[in-house]
Amino acid sequence: MPTVLTNRLLAALPAAELKRLHANLELVQMPVGEVLYESGRSLNHVFFPTSCIVSLLHVLENGASSELAVVGNDGVVGVSIFMGGLSTPSRAVVQSLGEAYRLPARLVMEEFSRGGAVQHLMLRYTQALLTQMAQTAVCNRHHSVDQQLCRWLLLTIDRLPTAEIITTQELISNMLGVRREGVTEAAGKLQKLGVITYRRGHIEVLDRPRLETMSCECYDVVRRETERLLPVPSKAPKAPRMAIPVRPRSYEQRS
Amino acid sequence: MPTVLTNRLLAALPAAELKRLHANLELVQMPVGEVLYESGRSLNHVFFPTSCIVSLLHVLENGASSELAVVGNDGVVGVSIFMGGLSTPSRAVVQSLGEAYRLPARLVMEEFSRGGAVQHLMLRYTQALLTQMAQTAVCNRHHSVDQQLCRWLLLTIDRLPTAEIITTQELISNMLGVRREGVTEAAGKLQKLGVITYRRGHIEVLDRPRLETMSCECYDVVRRETERLLPVPSKAPKAPRMAIPVRPRSYEQRS
DNA sequence: ACGGTTGCGTGCGACAGCGCACAATGGGCT
């Protein structure tokens, strides 16, 4: 059973703040492919993931895209609400199914403007997000597809209860902003080395330490900076408590 | 003579707030190459540029780098101070000489925590910065050096009083995270087309409209979103009032 | 006026990633 404490940001809040929010936090299912917000459109809620993973994508006019950041139970989706912009030119898509608590924009702004712990925490998280985006930007320029795939796998399994990722190479290629064939090749190498195994729509990380050495520095830089800004509170686990219930049929859902 | 109003963020503040800050705003010279903050080191001031341009760079372990955003008289350098992180893994370097007002970190935080217009404005600016970084990240991945050079030139002259940029192709290549030869080639094409002219250390934009058509969409996306978030206040000019005093000797300075 | 430094031009070969086309196979679905 997930609780609000499964989200690390919520878990880091003082009891008083959390209590105030608690009644308005609504647990929602997050099917793969669901778009939480679209470039330029107004946001109605912020989302605190517990077991899902959300990708922040930036899409170009010709449809090409790149993932700028990943949000799991370590963060919140929709920072532009309290930053005052209400929308962003980015898109947020559910990348791995699961659940999240959502909170209406109005209440977020209200709570944020009190200036207390909520504000501090949200701003610190936003800075962590900034760092992730910055590192991703440089990574896009300077690192190989092989390295970036490693980085992406690490970022993803950090936010999952198990080392198995349910996704296709095509979707990964959209995230990384590269060709699907490039991912096929990179994944093939990793499998040959025994670092991962995969079958249609599933990737399992077998040798995580090895994966870390093969990844570019970007993974570690982001992880360390995130921990500096948002130390893992003792009352929340680092990964979701519960394994995600396996419901194979719904993996295919796109909305 | 520059005034605090030459910086568009300061100009957008209500009179009361501005008055409170005014006594502590110190006008400082910004020589080219000066590092305002370094990856991971604590910041002591925020800077409100009036006539200088500051580049936000992210540097990798091997020394490779990319520019994530440009800040001129439209913004502020050092957002991590009020975001609560105090430092970032990025670097801020003066890219074009000029002046800026600086404000001690302590006073910024104090003013920010009042939660008034200063907070709102700083947060909105931070979101604009986020957008610029996001767009740059995707641009790094998907657009050619030619297009990116156009984007960079536009971003730069928007923050200068004239269409002449004092810099070397080598420095531009560092900003874009590409080879110097790549910039030479791209600049050569633009010169052949009559869009720019250049001589050692100087680039002049001759045909701005043409440059815009040759640039990728990224320039325009960032400009529009920035204007949405931070409308140009009528009391401040869009470009600095004063021409930068030409002091050729100091262009070579690196600190 | 003149030398030296610094910035620009150019010409390689190498190669990663692209775009396309198509074969092959896994695994739901009926």
Next chain:
DNA sequence: AGCCCATTGTGCGCTGTCGCACGCAACCGT
């Protein structure tokens, strides 16, 4: 059990960018 479609594998040729190694020329300082 078998079909069929989504997913993965593979093989091209092509292009943009890299890395390196120069030559050249503009400009600065003396």
